[in-house]
Amino acid sequence: MIDRNDQVDARIAKLDKLRELGVNPYPHHFSVSFDSKYLIDNKDQLLAAETVVRWAGRVVRYNRKGKMCFMHLKDRTGKMQVVVMSSNVPESDYEVVKLTDLGDWIGVEGTCMVTQAGEYSVRATKFVMLSKAVRPLPTPKEKIDEQGNKVVFDEFASVELRYRQRYLDLTLNDDVREVFYKRSRIVQAIREYLLEQKYLEVETPTLQPIYGGANARPFTTHHNAQGMTLYLRVANELYLKRCIVGGLDRVFEFTKNFRNEGMDRTHSPEFSALEFYEAFADYNDMMRHFENIWERACIAANGTTEIETQGKQVSFKAPWPRLTVYQAIEKFAGLQVESMSDDEIKSEIAKRHIEMKGEWLRGRAILSIFEHDCEPNLTGPIFITDFPKESTPLCKGHRTKPELIEQFEPYVVGWEVGNAYTELNDPLLQRELLEEQVSRGRGGEDETHPMDESFLHSIECGLPPTGGVGIGVDRMIMILTNQPTIRDVQLFPLMKPE
RNA sequence: GGGCUAGUAGCUCAGUGGUAGAGCAGUGCCCUUUUAAGGCAUGGGUCGAAGGUUCAAUCCCUUCCUGGCUCACCA
Structure with missing residues (x-):
């Protein structure tokens, strides 16, 4: 049963009136010749030629003055005023004007004009109800003050309602819709780059009998x-x-990944990721792809590589600086961990009150110092390279330092925004490392993985030398659009039922 | 999970131990150049839910539901 109130009743009554007048309030189609952006961009020409235009949008402002009515319609590209004079439209159309509310979808035909107050408008000669909204939309209003700043009154601002009723958020808040336009352009820029580089876009299973590829708790289904x-x-x-x-x-593949873990500003149970793999490449090649992708994506979204985001000024101009984990620790913690004894490292860990779970491993201790002392300082963008081998079982050993692997993690504004390796392709070593991880539970962590025999079988059949990259797309969008939470870059973030 | 905080009209909010107010939106009338929609009039609320204290609760207490911020957890 529809949730009624006086305003819904009033609109349903108008719906009935429209039908009594023989008007279909929900017609099947309307031919649009131009969108509002075109109308605005071609103002002079349209005015001079008195071109007949057909245009449609949603009513976001409505001001009827007796036998004349001003309204703003909003379409995907912007908004523009429509002027309807009862003397210019059929009488029956003006009856429809009188039964129009904020939120209705309207189509008009007419020519362009400039009002006495100087506003460029469409002067309607036909006025068509395209869809009658029976529920009132919130009614924010705005004006431009003397300083030229936009002042919004009664803004649709409730965070909960904005996420639950994103359709209203998108209708009413232009900055929100801009985020999703940018999101689309960013994804498009990435795809174009990879296709230019001769990558093939593929799709792999979302439902998997065995999960893997990241240390994370999965969602289970049946x-x-x-x-x-x-x-x-x-x-x-x-x-x-x-x-x-x-x-x-x-x-390469864009996927939704699902991790059954906590939610916060940068974590969502459902998030978008991009991974790409290139045969015969190593992590140095992948760093170049990575920085190129971010540079292009930033330009696609912002028209420049220099942006302010998350309160920081950041340049995405490639190439990005590189720092090894050892170098980063020396720079930010003042420690030369490479030449320190295990006991010395233990004492540094204790000094920092860092708690180490499970079996003591030198590499994990070094990682902890890195996370504690360095990560928050990595405004970036920067690549951190050459991690201790305990970091992951899927990465190939470093070509000169046996205790390290050829892994890099890119950091921007202190956030880890990806992960990449020269991929491990020695099948026997791969089996050993995965078995070790399974048996050890990775030093007491919860997220042990089942052994994926089918994956090992494939590696045994011969994985060429390969570079691989994973990018957290949502965090990338957050950074490139300067949004504070991951939910601001997801159209319909998870909410508990009301 | 911890701490803090919020839920009052369609929206944004104010408010009080004696069952509630504003602006916009709505309704009615007037209005052919408005622009935060100009004038006059006017309807609208189980004050998130349930219990408790009290003569009396929207307000005080408890629990719950749904959010927000933050810490922890989590590549």
Whole structure:
């Protein structure tokens, strides 16, 4: 049953009146010749030629003055005023004008004009109800003050309502809709770059019998027909590597990943990721792709590589600086960990009150010092390279330092925004490392992984030398659009039912 | 999970131990150049839910629900 109130009743009454007048309040189609951006960009020409235009949008301002009515319609590209004079439209159309409310979708036909107050408008000769809204929209209003600043009155601002009723947020808050336009352009820029680089776009399973590729707790679900437990993807890494084994030597995929963990400003249970893998490449090649992608994405969204975001001034001009983990620790913590004894490192850990879970491993201790002393200082953009081998079992050993691996993590505004390796392709070592991880539970962490025999089988069949990259797309969008929370870059963030 | 904080009209908010107010929106009338929609009039609320204290609760207390900020957890 529709949730009624006096305003809904009033609109439903208008709906009935429209039908009594023989007007279909929900017609099937309306031909639009121009959008508002075109109308505005071609103002002089349209005025001079008195071109007949057909245009449609949603009523966001309505001011009827007796036998004349001013309204603003908003379409995807902007908004513009429509002027309807009862003397210029059929009498029946003006009856429709009188039954129009904020939020209705309207189509008009007419020519362009400038009002006495100087506002460029469409003067309607036909006025068509395209969809009658029976629920009132919030009614923010705005004006430009003497300083030229936009002042908004009664803004639609409730965070909860904005997320739950994103359709209203998008309708009423232009800055919100701009975020999603930019999001689309960013994704497009990434895709274009990878396609230019001869990458193949592929799709891999979301429902997986065994999850893997990241240390994360999965969502579990059930396939009734097969009586089978399935997991929602936490990462697509293992499938993309299978693609490389199969000779699809440059692949990428945008995916939704699902991780059954806490939510906060930068974590959502459902988030977008991009991974790409390139045969015969190493992590140095992948760093170049990474910085190129960010540079292009930033330009696509902002028209420049220099932006202010998360309270910091950041340049995404490639190339980005590189710093090894050892160098970073020396720079920010003043420690030469490489030449320190285990006991010395233990004492530094204790000094910092860092708690180490599970079995003591030198590499994990060094990682902890890095996270504690360095991460917050990495305004970036910067690549941190050459991690201790305990960091991950999927990365290839460093070509000169046996205790390290060829991993890099890019940092921007102190956030880790990706992860990349020269991929481990020695199948026997891969098996050993995965078995070690499974048996050890990674030093007491919860997220032990089941052994993925099928993945190991594929590596055994021959993975060429490969570079791989994972990018957290939502965090990337947050940074490139300067949004404070991950929910501000997801159209419909998860909310508990009301 | 911890701390802090919020929920009052369609929206944004004010408010009080004696069952509630404003602006916009709505309704009615007037208005052919408005622009925060100009004039006059006017309807609208189980004050998030349930319990408790009290003569009396929207207000005080408890619990719950739904949010926000923050810490912790989490690549």
